[in-house]
Amino acid sequence: ILSSGVFQLYYQVLNFGMIVSSALMIWKGLMVVTGSESPIVVVLSGSMEPAFHRGDLLFLTNRVEDPIRVGEIVVFRIEGREIPIVHRVLKIHEKENGDVKFLTKGDNNSVDDRGLYKQGQHWLEKKDVVGRARGFVPYIGIVTILMNDYPKFKYAVLCLLGLFVLVHRE
């Protein structure tokens, strides 16, 4: 690399920067179009089997105008917890002004989610919702799960990618 000159190095860095910012723009664009802060999520648990398994990819939308109705698959976060949960709406009670409270349950669980909610919390509200699952692709998210469960694998992949980018230019 050093022997090719400083010009080559600048070119490579700029190229890399272009790829990263294009990816970022696409991601942010998706966030705007779908209205969700996480337009694509990976299913992490088996609580929605046999529909979704660990590693499946879900496409979400979160338009405020879309009403919450039973049967919908919602991705929500419980106050104070980071990990989002993907379950199905079981019950809704909606007031005339649009305020709605609802209850969820995983298809593969035998009880509803009240045990998962915060202490004393019996219902979820629209503000807890990250998005509604509208589309699905199987298996693709396994890579994300592998990288999270085995951090050494993540570093190995990053190092290999870095090496490949540097060597390929010759």
Place this chain on the structure above:
Amino acid sequence: MNTVLSRANSLFAFSLSVMAALTFGCFITTAFKDRSVPVDIQVSKVMIKNVDDFTGPRERSDLGFVTFDISANLQPIFDWNVKELFLYLTAEYSTKSNALNQVVLWDKIVLRGENTKLNMKDVKSKYFFFDDGNGLRANKNITLTLSWNVVPNAGILPLVMGSGHKSLAFPETYETAKSY
């Protein structure tokens, strides 16, 4: 193409492209299909009690009991891109305190390959039919509908309502003696 590595690389890239094209094909060929079929729902027994909601809020609320029959032929819905149907029976009604209430009384998972002719008789609700308050008593208009969530091999996850519904009314008085 003269090293094992470059051959493996091309093979890998090609199989990924083929799989991506197939997945997209699965999605696009079934994205606009109408997934609704006629459904027949009958109700045989209806009862109402007023107890503390032991499933959560612990307030005195109306608890409804419904026994129903459902029949439908789901065979036309299944095609190469339907992995599973998640069926759910919804009771929809409105009360003085809530403009819209929806409660799932019963659900069932039908996988591709399983028996697709649904013919259930004398089914009791799977989930407790608690109202948020006391709005079930003398409520003349509870609508039962059967809907399903189509889970594809890849693609859109639509919610489809079967055509056909059943209205029921709850009695004016609470049942104190009988147990369900």
